[in-house]
Structures are given as structure tokens and as C-alpha cells.
Amino acid sequence: MTVSAIEFSRLGPPKLRLYAMRCTSCEVLSPWWEYHHCYACGGSEMVEQELAGTGELTNYTVVYYPPRDFLGQEPYVVGHITMDEGVLMPAPVVGVAPEDIQVGTRVKATLRRMKLGHEGDIYYSQKFVVDSEPATT
């Protein structure tokens, strides 16, 4: 999730967690914004589940025309990361040139500056970097 620096200082690091929502009916994991409803089975009771922060890049795009909040960062990579727990996370992938990015790359979450808000406040969130460590089994 994304929080501003102001919220970060007030609430502290615990708010910046990497988690998914797990459906108590079908156990399928969904992205963290699915706290009302399970898209897989229609269940309505969702609970948070922490993620280890590692996964595989399964799809990506390179954004050349960003929305206002991301101006100046272009071109940047937004990936679909299939986390090791199975849930798909959309997130920027940094530290690798757009032309070198490859589907199948192991990635891990890291805390980075995300964007500037409308009032100039800085927002932080998870971005992903190439994970050079072999996956733990």
C-alpha cells in the first residue's frame, strides 16, 4: 500500500506492510484492495495475510506517458508480479533498464519513494528490484 511521508511519520513503519487479502471461503488470495469482496468466489469475508515479498515477474509494460503524479519518472516499468504466495501484485520494477527487463525474472519488494501528491507531499510504497538471491525452497 501507499502512504505519504506525513502519514508515515505519524503512523510509523507498521502501516507500510506488503500483504494480500485471503478469502475465508475459498482461501484464494487477492490484491490488498479486495477487502470487501472475493472476485474468485464471491465471498464477502476477507482477512489480511502477510506476504514474504518475493515473486516472479510474469508480465510488464513500460510507461512512456505517465499520469501527473508520476511525471518525470518516465519511462518506467510497471510489472505484474506473481508473488510466491500466488497472488498477482501490480508494482513498479526499478533498477533495471526497460530494454533489459524479462518475463520470468525473480524480484523482491523494496521500499521506495513512489510519487508526489497534489500538495507536493512525498508518497512511499513498495517497488520491486531484481532478486539475485536464489529462491529459498
Added chain:
Amino acid sequence: MRVGVLGIGKTPHKIQHEKSLRDLVVESGRAAMADAGVEPSDIQALYVGNVGSVGFNYENSTGLMSAHHLGVVPAGAVRVEAACGTGAWALHLGCVAILSGLYDTVMVLGAEKMNDLATVEATSIIAQAADSKEEYFSGLTFPSGVALTARKYMQTYGLTEEDLAHTSVKNHHYGARNPYAHLRFECTVEEVMRSAKVADPLKLYEVCPMTDASSALVLCREEILRDQADKPQVYVTATQMATGTWYAATDTLGDAYELLARPAQRAYDMAGITADDIDVAEIYNSFAIQEPLGIESLGFAPQGEGWKGAADGSTWIDGKVGVNLSGGLLCKGHPLGATGSTQAVDIVEQLRGTAPKDMQRPGASIGISACRGGPGAVGAVHVYQRLEG
């Protein structure tokens, strides 16, 4: 079901700095009423499709503004919004209103003026049609969300970017011949490949422009049109809507297929026809990849093969089915709220036999329009038929 299409009207689709949103509304609305032979006082309800006037133009209540400036007073008027499916939803509501028996004559109008703002601001407003609060925190935009779908499609079916580029070549062939289109030039596969990157793998010629336009239809009870034998006998014979996922993260290729396949099957059943009966189709393609996806959902090709028609000619004017003979959104542009209504107007022109030269499919009598939005959240399918006697 049959709903009579009494009149149609549309403005040019292009950047129109010299005109306001209300100018566009009045231009298309008056054209549709003149074509229908009705006065504003004959319109009993007005459905105005508009997505973003509150952001694009700093004005709201577009339905009421349209009613006032068209003189459609005191009939009821409302603004309709369903992302890129907005114009199609206005048409759906117009059809439902007639079918309910409550009204004899209604107007459906779509309008959007997107070029009052710089591209970066407009892009941000468009992004609000998806979950700009949550999912788009990752820096996604509409083009990049659909780019993820394009890459998934290429990966799944083993396609190259060149394979998909044929879709833009076909659209531009017809767009160059459409006097109402925004982008009027032809291009080759090589030129598509060389065009600027927008959201990898989507390139500039695979992305629609931001366009100012309006289009309108006057709809009536079946009997009203049937009693006017001198008028072209074109009817809407099916209207079906659907929803899908609002998120790119859960928009699998299966979801993208079902979004239009479900309402398409219901529409075919409603009209009592099959995909083989269709002569002409307007298929939503704000991004080129959405045309093959729509072709597959409508049953014109198996999944994974919808891109072939643009390459082998089977979706050109003399192919099995003429797809986007208007140039599609890639050339007409995508004036969000007007896109669905313009698709309808363009199909009605085809069935009337009044489409511009080199765009008219000879003898076209059954047409279909398919609109999607959100981009995985809204599916809309309408069937149109020319019925004699």
C-alpha cells in the same frame, strides 16, 4: 424486440478548440432531430452519455445542459456514465425506455470534449475511470493496463508485435476514407512498428487519439418508423450489457473474452441471429489489441485468431465480416461518452447504405456494435437490422 432508429447525427471527430462541449451537443442533437424529422418538443426523454465533463471542462450536469441548449424541455434528461461504455449505456437506456412503453420518442446523445486540458491532465482524468485510488498507485495508466493484456495475448498465442500491427493498418485504411475521422492517413506494418512507444508493447499507431466529438440518435417505437415507409427501416433488434473486473490485475484473457462474449450471445439470441449473419461490426478498439479480442468474443474467429482477419482480409470490406469500416477508435478517436453512440450511428449508416464511398459494405443489412470500458469492467453489445416491409 425492435426499436426504430428515426434519426442519426454526428459531429466531425477531431480536436475542436473553436467549439465548446455544448456546441458539439447542439450540433449532433440538431442533426439527429433534422434527420428524424422531429422537433425538440417531440423528444420525451434525453439520455446523455458523458464521462468526464466535470474534469475535462469544469462543468457537470451535462444531461441538463444538453436539454436546455437543445430545447428538449420539459422532457426528462439525465447524464449517463459507465467509463468507455458510456455511449452504449445511453443507447441501452434509450432502447429500454422505448421498450417499456413509457415513451414514443427519445434521444440518445454522447458527447465528450477532451482537448481543453493538457495530455497529462487528461490522462489522469481517464485513469480515474479505473481504480485510481488503489491499483493505479503503481503508476499504471489506461494504455499501460491494456498493454499488459496485449503482452499476455502475445505470450499465450505465440504472436509477434508485427502480427498485431495489421489491425492498425486495416483501421487506418478506412480511417483515411472517413471524413468524420480524427486521424486520416494510411500506414504500413513497418510504420506501425516504427511509431513512438506509448506503453510497451503498444505503439502510437495502436493507440486512439483524444478527441472532441458528439453523436446522437432519435429512437422511437417500432410502429412509428414502420408507418413512415419513406424512411430507412433500420431497427435496433438487441441490446445487452455486462460487467467484468474493474482491475487489470484480475483481468485475465478469459475475463477479457467473456466480458463481450456473454452479452454478444444474449444479443444474438435476442435478435434471433448468429455471428454468421453479421455483415458489419463496429468493435471497440481504443487500443489495437482490443479489436482481435472483440472479434473473438463476437464469434467471428476462435480465441487467439482474432488478429488474423486484418492480415488475411477476412475483416476488410469484402471479407467474411466488415470490422471497423469507419476506421475504428484508432482513427475516429475515442471521445469517451460519444464512442458508443458513434459506433451506433456508423452501423446505421452502413445499413442505410449511406456510409462514405470506399467504406460502405454493399448490401449490408445486419450490423453489430461492441463497446468495452473500464477497460475490463463494461461490456455492451447492440444488434441492428434493416427490415423491409
